[in-house]
Amino acid sequence: MKFIVQALVSRLIETGNLTITYPDGTSQTYGDGTGNPVHMRINTRKALWGLGIDPAYYLGHCYGTGEIDLLQGDMYGLLKAVFTGNPDFKYYDTGWNRFLERFRYLFRWAREKNSIVRSRKNVQHHYDLTGALYDLFLDQDRQYSCAYFERPDQTLDDAQLAKKRHISAKLNINRPGQNVLDIGCGWGGMALYLARQVGAKVTGVTLSDEQHAIAVKRASDAGLSDEVKFLLQDYRNTEGPFDRIVSVGMFEHVGRPNYLTFFRKSASLLKRDGVMLLHTIGRTDQPTANNPFIEKYIFPGGYIPALSEVMQAVEKSGLAVTDVEILRLHYAETLRHWRERFMARREEAKAIYDEKFCRIWEFYLAASESAFRWQNLVVFQLQLAHDQQAVPLTREYIGRGEDCLKAHEANPKGERRGARQFPQEASL
Known part of the structure; x- marks a missing residue:
């Protein structure tokens, strides 16, 4: 050999x-x-x-x-x-x-046929690891998805804030009190941001006990329990309707056999004039299998799709694609920060788990960064709606929305929560 x-x-x-x-x-x-x-x-x-x-x-x-x-x-x-x-x-x-x-x-179908019970088990495998581990390398808001680097020298915390701002602007929330569903809400950072910055009423759903408990506590500590609620449930059991739907870093766990179910359920939950923003890892080339190491040790049941595979399901769901953005190298830079932070505090991780765990996570973070930097992985941001007129005619509203959000972040007490609105642009 x-x-x-x-x-x-x-x-x-x-x-x-x-x-x-x-x-x-x-x-x-x-x-x-x-x-x-x-x-x-x-x-x-x-x-x-x-x-x-x-x-x-x-x-x-x-x-x-x-x-x-x-x-x-x-x-x-x-x-x-x-x-x-x-x-x-x-x-x-x-x-x-x-x-x-x-x-x-x-034979990927057998691994990706994620029932509600199996989905919960897969999520618990990774996301119910102790929160002390994630504190070693994530930003202060515990954003465990691709950041948005507006500048090469931007810190991880600033880039993760920019990601939330960018997604919020694309949701085009145009009045306080609109109902938002956050599918796969993680530790609650996106939901809390929407409540603070645009006055949204947010429902977050997750299958992770650890994430749910922390998200609920964060909402309570922030005095936002009336504006944000977190549910320990599968998106397939969620009831609507909602003005907006956001899903960040969750679609990778859906599995290709469930794509049509995911988008049809999203379509049924979204109001006729609503907007959905899906943020997911994707591949730039033809469909293929996931890395077997990642499948076994890190994300069982997951699948990273080609854009063609996602679009096939969207086309059959009743939703229309109103915008597509490809984030190139943003995740490579995010993972660089995570890897360097993890390695700087490796001994603390070893004290929580053991040497084998640390080696597996070293490889996971390094291999993931390599895949985004030199191979075929990117991030797709898909904006979806029932009605093509649900969003403004040009993309200028995104930049203006981000500017409004930046101003609001810099002076959070300058306006009563929920009083600010995005600038609007005429539709056809």
Whole structure:
């Protein structure tokens, strides 16, 4: 198996500086010697076989179990070498790995058929980890989704605030007291922002016990319990109607077999003159299977769609697409902040869980950043409505709405809560 791994790495790494020490004690260096050196040691023959048979899974798995170590450099540096060492060749271009990808894609339905019971179990696997873990690397508002970097030097907290502002402007909430549904509300940051800044009445739904408890407490501490309520329930059991619907970072957990159900339910909950904003990870190329490591260890039951897969369901749901925006590299920068923060407080994470957990999360954060920076992942923001006239004719209202929100954030006591309205633009 050693010669298979050597042949694969030789094709992957034409530039860069990667050294691999194999289980038999021999070492080989790949690349042209440029860049920061990375030294990986494969400790067991089992790990060597895994890398030869299924590198997409076994690289992260064996790093987590300790069967692979990094003697120099870090996991992000290793993945950078893998994904930038030869832009004309990817590991899945080989016949066997192409077969594995196709096999996983064909049988993805079994993993993604998320019933209400299964969806709750999948969510609890990741989001019911202790909140102390997420405090180590998220922003103060616990936004666990792609931030919106208006400037390269923007802090994570400012970029996450900009994300909430950008989404709020796209929702085009034009009067106080409008009812908003937040599907997959997380720890409540988006819902609380809408209540504070635009005077919305928000209902947030989540399947995570941990997130629900924290969101309820945050609303109470902020004196917003009358404006914001959080429910521990599936979106499929939610009753409407709502003036606006927002969903940030939840659609990745729906699973392709449930796409039509998701959009039809959203259509039934949204008023005829309402607006919906969907913020989700997506891929820029053709549909394929999820990474098997991420599927097992991080997000079971999830699926990252191509835009074509989403649109097929939207077209059958009764909703119309009124705007599409692709956020490129914003998530790469978000994940860079998360990874650097996590690594700076790694010992605290180890005290909460253990070494294997930390290694798995190192790989998860580094691999995710790599996927957004050098591979095929982006973020889709889809604005949907029943009526094409539900939003202004041009996109200028988004910038004006953001300016209004910035002013309101800077002087929150200057207006009575809910008194401010977005500037309006005539429709046809």
